[in-house]
Amino acid sequence: METPQTHSETAPARKLPMWAVVLAFALLLGFLALIAVGLRRTMSGPIVVGDPVPEINMTTFDGQAISSADLAGKVIVLNFWASWCKPCEQEARELEEAFQFYKENDKVVFLGLAYVDTEPKSRGYLEQFGITYPNGPDLRTKVSQMFRIRGVPETYIIGSDGTLKFVKIGPFTSTQEIISAVDSFIE
């Protein structure tokens, strides 16, 4: 008697070529590395008091290029503002008065950066409040991202040693408050 024939034969499994496997793993690793770099950048916190402040570059509305590297040894008062920001108006005149107070003192520099603002409105704001210290746009929001500002106004005082000394979230309430803060860092 003939026994039924069993059919256990299957088509041989085709394997991927080695180069394809290596390429796939290389792509995967590259992609993971990119995610890691992005995450590291995202997770790195803001500059806190005591941290060295990276170099700040800005160009004023008048076209003057300013670099914090050229201001080494001086106290820098860096104010973020915007023309659409109502609380910024509360401290605008006070900041100008403080600037005038230190104008003859070559150890203190005031800088203003307009955050996500349009140039015509920024210029109008500066004119409205009679602000004369160097101001410019925060181009590509680089500096505000560096400090991870949460809004405007925010003011950062950088010491003569290049480290962050003081952070003010929200508007200063008086000229004296600004002067007191700056005075404590003048060496």
Place this chain on the structure above:
Amino acid sequence: MTKYSAARFALLFVVLAGILLSPVGVFAQVPTPSDDDVNRVAKQLYCPVCENIPLDVCPTQACQEWRDLIRLKLSEGWSDEQIRQYFAQQYGDRVLSEPPRSGLNWLVYVLPPVIILAGAVLVARVLQSMRKPVLPAAKVDVPLAEDDLKRVEEELRKVD
């Protein structure tokens, strides 16, 4: 006609011809941009202050100022692309609804199709390996066992 009046006539002719042929009417006027024009550009932009809200529907004052700036640029004859570039230069690439096709940003455009293609190839291969093996033609003609043959004949008889 005296020589003097002929010269005056010629001068008058030249002046009139100059006025008529002057290029005053050559300059094309840029029409005042409508709200639709402004929103066409604005919907391609996002304000960093109010994240994830397109500029055309963002209600904040900052966004209103940006829309005013778009209107100003359009009235100056700027193209949509020029305005987009201007905003990217001023406020960073993150304000664009689509990342610019340069540098590492290319990954955003290249990786998804590559991953989908690789996934499709993988699925195809898995499905192929799951398919039932096809019997060779010679092996299909296998004689039935005797018992089976009898059973089939009985069933056929019942049917008749």
